Amino acid sequence: MISDLTRTEESELPDDVKAIVAKVQSNKDRWLTDSINLIRIQNLLIIFCGVIGFLCLKGTLVANFTRIIILIVVFSLANKCLNLRYGKKRIHCSGRDFERLEAFCDRRTINAAFDISLDDPKGKYAARWNDLMHNLLSQLTPSDSYLLSKDRKATLLNLVRSDGKGETLFALTVLSQVGDAGTLQALKRWKINHRLAKINLEVQKAMTDCIAAIKAREDTTPADSQLLRPSFLSDGAATYLRPVTHKVDEDADTLLRAETGEKE
Numbered sequence: 181m182i183s184d185l186t187r188t189e190e191s192e193l194p195d196d197v198k199a200i201v202a203k204v205q206s207n208k209d210r211w212l213t214d215s216i217n218l219i220r221i222q223n224l225l226i227i228f229c230g231v232i233g234f235l236c237l238k239g240t241l242v243a244n245f246t247r248i249i250i251l252i253v254v255f256s257l258a259n260k261c262l263n264l265r266y267g268k269k270r271i272h273c274s275g276r277d278f279e280r281l282e283a284f285c286d287r288r289t290i291n292a293a294f295d296i297s298l299d300d301p302k303g304k305y306a307a308r309w310n311d312l313m314h315n316l317l318s319q320l321t322p323s324d325s326y327l328l329s330k331d332r333k334a335t336l337l338n339l340v341r342s343d344g345k346g347e348t349l350f351a352l353t354v355l356s357q358v359g360d361a362g363t364l365q366a367l368k369r370w371k372i373n374h375r376l377a378k379i380n381l382e383v384q385k386a387m388t389d390c391i392a393a394i395k396a397r398e399d400t401t402p403a404d405s406q407l408l409r410p411s412f413l414s415d416g417a418a419t420y421l422r423p424v425t426h427k428v429d430e431d432a433d434t435l436l437r438a439e440t441g442e443k444e
Contacts, residue, residue, distance in 0.1 A: 287324060291327070317354045320358050340352060356390040
C-alpha cells in the first residue's frame with residue numbers, strides 16, 4: 181500500500197534515495213549507449229554480409245544458394261549474440277530499492293519511477309510501480325514542471341487515445357499541470373493529426389481544458405529574451421536598464437555613444 185503522505189518540504193533527498201535515483205539514471209544512460217552501439221554494429225553486419233554474399237555469387241545455382249544460406253545463418257547467430265550483449269533490460273531496481281522509493285514517496289523521484297515502470301511492465305513489482313508512478317504524478321503542480329523530463333512528457337502525450345481508453349484522461353490531467361510550450365505545440369499537432377478521427381467527448385473536453393491551462397500559464401510567463409525597462413529612475417547600482425528621461429537625437433545606427441556630460 182502506497183502511503184498518502186507527501187513530503188512537500190524542499191529539503192535534500194536522503195543519500196540512499198539519491199543513490200537509487202542516480203543508479204536508475206546511470207542504467208538508463210548505459211542502455212541508450214548500448215542501443216546506439218547495437219544499431220551501428222547491426223548495420224555494419226548487414227553491409228558485411230551483403231558484400232560477402234555479392235562476392236560469393238559465382239558458380240552453379242546450388243552453390244550460390246548454399247552460400248547464401250550459410251550467410252543467413254551466420255548473420256542470425258551474430259545478431260542473436262549482439263542482442264544478448266546489448267539488448268538486456270535497461271534498468272534494474274532491487275526490491276529493497278523499490279520499497280525505499282515507495283515508502284519515501286517524493287515527487288522528485290518521479291523520473292526514476294517513470295523509467296522503471298515503463299521498462300518492466302510485467303515484472304514482479306509492475307503493479308506497485310504503476311501505483312507509485314500514478315501517486316507521484318498526481319502530486320505534481322505547475323511549479324513542478326521541471327521535475328518531469330521532456331521525454332517523459334512526450335510519453336504522457338503518447339498515452340492519449342481518441343477513444344479515451346487507457347490512461348488518456350489521467351495523462352491529460354497531468355499535462356495540464358506540468359505541460360510547457362513544447363507540450364502545447366505537441367497537443368495542437370495531435371488535434372490536427374486526429375481531425376478526421378471520432379474523438380470521445382470526454383477526451384475533447386479534457387484536451388481543450390489542458391490546452392487552455394497550459395496556454396494561460398505560458399501567457400503569464402515572460403519570455404526569457406524579453407528585456408523590461410523600468411518606468412521610474414533608480415540610482416541603484418544593480419539597475420541595468422533605466423528609463424528614457426529625454427529625447428535622443430543621435431544617429432539610431434550608433435549603438436555605443438560617448439558620454440557628453442562632465443564628471444564631477
